Amino acid sequence: MEIVGKLQKQFMDFMSSLYREGFLDDQFLQLQKLQDESNPDFVVEVVSLFFEDSEKLLNNLAMALQQQVVDFKQVDAHVHQFKGSSSSIGAQRVKNACVGFRNFCEEKNLDGCIQCLQHAKHEYFLVKNKLETLFRLEQQILAAGGTVPIIS
Amino acid sequence: MEEILASDEPHVLAVDDNLVDRKLVETLLKKSSCKVTTAEDGLRALEYLGLAAHQDSSTNNNGSKVNMIITDYCMPGMTGYELLKKIKESLIMKDVPVVIVSSENIPTRINQCMEEGAQIFMLKPLKHSDVESLRCQIMQCRG
Numbered sequence: 001m002e003i004v005g006k007l008q009k010q011f012m013d014f015m016s017s018l019y020r021e022g023f024l025d026d027q028f029l030q031l032q033k034l035q036d037e038s039n040p041d042f043v044v045e046v047v048s049l050f051f052e053d054s055e056k057l058l059n060n061l062a063m064a065l066q067q068q069v070v071d072f073k074q075v076d077a078h079v080h081q082f083k084g085s086s087s088s089i090g091a092q093r094v095k096n097a098c099v100g101f102r103n104f105c106e107e108k109n110l111d112g113c114i115q116c117l118q119h120a121k122h123e124y125f126l127v128k129n130k131l132e133t134l135f136r137l138e139q140q141i142l143a144a145g146g147t148v149p150i151i152s
Numbered sequence: 153m154e155e156i157l158a159s160d161e162p163h164v165l166a167v168d169d170n171l172v173d174r175k176l177v178e179t180l181l182k183k184s185s186c187k188v189t190t191a192e193d194g195l196r197a198l199e200y201l202g203l204a205a206h207q208d209s210s211t212n213n214n215g216s217k218v219n220m221i222i223t224d225y226c227m228p229g230m231t232g233y234e235l236l237k238k239i240k241e242s243l244i245m246k247d248v249p250v251v252i253v254s255s256e257n258i259p260t261r262i263n264q265c266m267e268e269g270a271q272i273f274m275l276k277p278l279k280h281s282d283v284e285s286l287r288c289q290i291m292q293c294r295g
Binding site for chain 1: 170171176183226255276
């Protein structure tokens with residue numbers, strides 16, 4: 001029981017830090033509220049879709065920006081998708097990185113776009129790492145026989 | 153008993169090209185006790201409804217079972233606005249409420265959709281309370 005208590009506290013502290021540091025916003029909380037007995041793995045499922053989708057988008061963006069003649073409309077379309085899905089799961093810092101990115105697309109500023117891609121990629125891998133840690137903590141709590149605390 | 157309960161659940165067709173958003177809207181609708189069909193673009197939505205150019209009215213009667221359509225505005229190929237127009241042009245589907253969702257709050261876009269007969273325009277990401285409110289609207293439309 002000691003272990004469960006410790007793990008639960010670790011989980012809650014970590015969760016709080018993610019909100020405090022702006023990695024996640026209220027939308028992530030909305031996702032957690034949608035998870036229930038009839039849909040027990042919803043958050044992991046939708047976040048996994050986000051990971052898959054994002055990695056494809058990041059590759060597509062890298063390729064699009066490497067073309068001889070860059071199609072900024074196409075780049076913008078990819079960024080729009082990335083902004084949309086990151087917003088939908090509450091990945092606030094990734095979403096914000098996309099906002100600046102779209103501005104450079106509109107200005108057809110290649111250097112700006114390349115920098116933004118690096119920034120968006122960096123933020124994406126940061127939040128991915130954080131979320132994987134979070135899910136690992138959840139698994140540890142469950143394995144120790146505890147329940148995952150609900151943060152409201 | 154089961155049949156009565158099942159027919160009481162509104163059937164919503166949700167259209168969005170974004171995989172994450174499709175999963176999210178599907179879950180939100182199921183949480184609000186709606187039966188959900190998803191489509192990844194306007195053409196597939198029209199095909200499901202039996203309204204695609206290559207289909208004739210005897211292809212299917214899916215359209216008559218759908219109580220509401222929720223569509224994203226920004227989609228490649230056919231936008232949500234274009235899908236809305238096609239639905240409103242159809243004799244079978246023109247009275248079915250169409251909800252347009254978008255991540256961008258652009259007044260001209262909103263007006264355009266409302267003028268074409270959209271039920272309501274909502275901002276993404278949708279929340280549980282948004283979907284609950286839509287469900288009430290569907291039930292009222294059914295009368």
